[in-house]
Amino acid sequence: MVSHLDQSLLQDINAVAEALSSSESRKVLYLCGSLEADCSDEFVKQILKSKVEDHADASLFLKALILHLERYDILKKVYKVGRSDIEQQTLTSANVFPSFRVLMVKIGEDLSRKDVEEIKFLLSNIIPREKMERSKTFLDVITELEKLDSVSPERLDEVEKCFLAIGRVDLVKKLNAYKISVETSAELLPQQQNCRDAALKQRQPQQHVAKVVMSSPVRSGPSRGSPIEQYDLNTNPRGVCVIIDCVGHDGGLLEQTFKALHFKVLLLQWLSADDMLLSLREIAEQRDHYRYDAFVCCIISRGSQNHLFGTDLYYTSLSIDTIRGLFTADSCAMLAGKPKLFFIQRYNVAELGPSARADCWDEDLEVDGCDGQLTTDKIPTEADIFWSHCWTHERQLNQAQHHSIYLKALADALHKSQRRKTSLVDVHTEMNGAIFEHNKRNPGAAYHIDVKHTLRKNLFLE
Template structure:
């Protein structure tokens, strides 16, 4: 390759020196690199290499990069072109990967909660390091490395957006996918000229078989959605751990009325909570029913529950779920696993930085290709712990939940509709009591409809 001329070297230096760290990370991604190093020198070296690759149009490559980053000030200062001029050029000629451009745009539309839900859905595919990332682009790079995502294979991304309720983003991915598939189809003249070809090697057709995903599937148009078989008596085990002495009995009465075998533990520490849950997860007789329910009421921080402990290591909430994945509990594979968490928030302090480890394993699939994290419904509510000092305190969330579950028993109501009622009750409470707000996080990987009637 010919060396980069002095003019382009100067342009590269001016671009990189004008960008922040987040913009450098996006630039590296747009350059189709898998490198996580977004330091200034590394980015400059990457741009030099890409400019050499685009020998016929290095100027277009660099101007499109700055345009995609929204740095129109750099375009005007370095390349002496306006935003409109570049837009007109890109209508006819685009050099950056359409796939990476789309993913970068989508990442801009995701908020922190969306990203956390996506990482939850993909927790079996992502390494522990990537589960801690704050960047959707890092998640995408990991999926590309695992050969689960590519410019021709975007099913995972499409379905993740759909499952977290971001239908607007899912539609953008669908439109891109359709354009890719259309561009791959031969013209009618070519079809008449050559023998038919069975296009069975397209990556997006084999993705579902090569690595089952922990996201719910939508049925084909016109076909009814399957429902979980969940109407036996008893339905399965419900374990309730009440570490604050409030509402455990209310939950016990509710799930007994719903025909669950109920085990209630009260006043457990974080370590005792983990021990009790681990013991339940290892006892095969506990999972002979058609599903499993776990309810925990505890003080805690954003990611950890403390039980009755005033200090020390907490129990990571994610560890609770991992104890009951399909590989940790094979008898629960394919069965709905419901988690209801009421957390009373305490301040984040340094002494709670540690955590308890569990034996949970994050394999890919068990049995008939069922993802280990499939069939999970996770409902987490939190409010300030100061409410516990009230003598007659009861959780608004748990009261709304039990009321809605009792109604669902009397009529054909989907579990998601049950939570719509809970959301409404919490919204009305927050409106009337601005100093006692409740917050909810609901996510799921259910593959079928779930009714509790």
């Protein structure tokens, strides 16, 4: 750490601060962690001096800052180098500044003045009027939200709602990508610490340690068979639950449901089929699954009999078999022997375009409420998988305040199972009844459900 700044470095800081516009100064302060409104040259210099003193490489910090602002003229003037020279050093602002703040700055650059005004209107019930009137840019708004503790690197719900409300699905996708990157980084940190601990132990002299054998705690409550007959769900959290909502309905319901069941929930919205595949692959490759006892995947999307379409309805699709295959023991060894639960709400599209296949609509010929028959050619051969797949017509999405009957029944039944100690298979028996009753009352808006599993033990989610 630099305790005293030399004259040359002070000159560089002064030169950078004095060359910035007011909007660039605002970005600099935000990237440096300041929530103050003062964008004067003197205050910017003060903040930069403080950050440089705390940074191991002062020159790297300033160069990264200039590169992030795309002020290559300052780079050339102060450091006598060009953009290509710095980029050859693989210098990126993400290595220097918090990824959350970098993301907010980039999003601010993508928003028009009209977008910002609409966001301000949507947040008028959160940010006091006088502070909202002083907020001219997206960074100003985010700063006020941070001061109120309404937004943080881990809490982006308010921002995401605003982007959805103004139709900026592209920015929602950026938030989703950020969530996944944070999730992945969080999983890697314990592993890195374990590696360091293991290396340290190898350097230390070996000592004889007495082994202590601890008995497993005895469960109280109703007997449900011997331990070998049910899956253990003892970790906290129990596992990762990824929710992909491509239609903008019921993702929040599922998020609340599985958080209450002690899962670590990752909610992703408005993904294309390619984005769905990429996100699921990244989640399947997370090594930290070995720490948990289960995995849950929920998808709400338009689709056909064997494919889901995401937001890019007429361009790409994702095979349902591919989704399941990403989490088998062969593909995801960290989940081997652990229950993997899938809940799919599919909205049948009315048409797939010029190349539409007729076989996508065979299932529409069904007239009963719930298809509980499990044909052997459809049952997955992979072990420990529970597959619950529901479909209904896309026109249901046109209803005001639409909510899936299937997902509502799932949430209600899982909530009741916490009190009744009901297995997941029995939960679906209760769901079948709720869906059957709905279909009797609404024959033109029927839901069809297909449940199959290869669970080797009973599964209780209480």
